[in-house]
Structures are given as C-alpha cells and as structure tokens.
Amino acid sequence: MNTTTELNTKEKESFSPPVNIYEQASEAILVVDLPGVDEKEVDVSFEKDTLIIKGNPTYSVPEGYKIVHKEFLLGQYVRKFSVNKPIDLEKVSAVIKNGRLTLKLPYTIPNSKKIEVKTV
Amino acid sequence: MFLNIYNRNQTRNNLWADLDKLQEELANSFFKPSSLFEGTPSINLYQNEDEVVVTALVPGLDAESIEMNVVDNHFLLKGNPKKEQNEGYTLAREEINTSEFMRSFDLPFKINSERVEANLKNGVLVVKLPKREEEKAKKITVKSE
Numbered sequence: 061m062n063t064t065t066e067l068n069t070k071e072k073e074s075f076s077p078p079v080n081i082y083e084q085a086s087e088a089i090l091v092v093d094l095p096g097v098d099e100k101e102v103d104v105s106f107e108k109d110t111l112i113i114k115g116n117p118t119y120s121v122p123e124g125y126k127i128v129h130k131e132f133l134l135g136q137y138v139r140k141f142s143v144n145k146p147i148d149l150e151k152v153s154a155v156i157k158n159g160r161l162t163l164k165l166p167y168t169i170p171n172s173k174k175i176e177v178k179t180v
Numbered sequence: 181m182f183l184n185i186y187n188r189n190q191t192r193n194n195l196w197a198d199l200d201k202l203q204e205e206l207a208n209s210f211f212k213p214s215s216l217f218e219g220t221p222s223i224n225l226y227q228n229e230d231e232v233v234v235t236a237l238v239p240g241l242d243a244e245s246i247e248m249n250v251v252d253n254h255f256l257l258k259g260n261p262k263k264e265q266n267e268g269y270t271l272a273r274e275e276i277n278t279s280e281f282m283r284s285f286d287l288p289f290k291i292n293s294e295r296v297e298a299n300l301k302n303g304v305l306v307v308k309l310p311k312r313e314e315e316k317a318k319k320i321t322v323k324s325e
Contacts, residue, residue, distance in 0.1 A: 080273060080276045083270050084269045089269060119304045122235070132223075158242055159238075159302040160303060
C-alpha cells in the first residue's frame, strides 16, 4: 500500500517536477528533481496530512543572446502529496544537491513499552 | 516562361513575398539541421555573433558524470547518472529517468575547442561554444585616398 497519494496542484504556471518514492516499514524517501533550485529556494512543508514541495529556480537566461532552440522553460515547481501514515516531523530531513532534493520521512513509531512482570 | 502583362505586378509582389519567406526560413533554419533531435536531457540553445550557449537540465548529476566532446563543428554531451542506492526500500513511484543519455548536434561553424567553457550549477549545465577566429565575421575598413 502506498504511503502517499498525489494531490492536484491547481497553481497556475507552475511545473510539476518528477518524483521517485521509496518505502520501507519505518520511513519513506522522496526524490524530487528541481533543476536550477538551491537550498535557499526550496520549501518543504506539511499542512495537516499534505506534504507540499515548492522550488524556485534561480537559473537565468544568458544575457545578450538570442534564443535559437527551446526545449524547456523554468518556473516555480510545485508538487503535493497526501500522506496517509503519521510522520515524525521532528525527524524529517531534506537535502538538495545538484538540483535534486532527497526527503526522508520517518514514520511515528507507536508508543511501545515492554511491561515487566514481577513475581510477588 | 511568358508572363501575362496584366499580372506582372502581382507576380512581382509574389516574388518579393517568396523571397521574404525564403529569407525568414533561412534565418530560422539555423538549428534545424537533421542532426538535432529532441531527447534527454532537455536543452536550450542561444547564440550571439561569437558563440553558441547550450543549457541542459541534468538534475542529480555531478560534474564527473558528465562528458562532452567537441570536434570541428560537432558537439556531443553524454551523461551517466548514478543510480539511487536505496536498498531495502520498495520503489512505490518512479518518474525520474536515470538511464544514460547522449545528445549531439552540428553547429554551422567550427568550434574553438580551446575556449569551450562548461559550468554546472544546481543541476543546470551551461556550455559556451565559441567560434574559431577564422569563422568570425571580420569588419573591413574602407580607406579613402
């Protein structure tokens, strides 16, 4: 069963970055491609059960040149996921390197305590 | 070919229109040689009088995983992304392409390979491909006697 469900992003003129999701029993890892984005321009937040990833590329078009061939545009990246497992927000980690964001989302471990049985 | 005299003006106009169209096509055909196919990574190309700038989106790649080759007017870009090592995890969603890539194209001029500059920042590669000196337009000064 997947931990995350994608939500529609209604914001206009934003780009939906590609995401890989890895899961195991205790955590999920999200890898998001955000070319042109550095650590200051990436924003990861939780609103209730919704994970919101935003990024603003700081790449600028070379000045004094005429564009002769275009395959990509850069603008704000937005991606939202609904997370259906409780996440330990204190332990979430986010690292961005070479325009690729890696998010580690550890699940909250339900309180478990072994009860010692004594003999009287 | 016999021109109908009554249509002469019209024919003339059509000729000019055709020439204009041809000129426009020539101007736009700069990078339309069959050598440029769309692919991975996405690239944009810019030019000025002296050089062409290639920008490519290569998120997740470090400088060591990128290789470039320049021979005469030919440019080649290769990438070998490292696979994400997440052992013990189940891949629940896969949208990122991590296969090796290669793109190449020919420019309408010979590249000065000594002066090629490549810069990688936050997953965006910017490569400057300058023309060789002999390919640059030279301004000729007219002297009066």
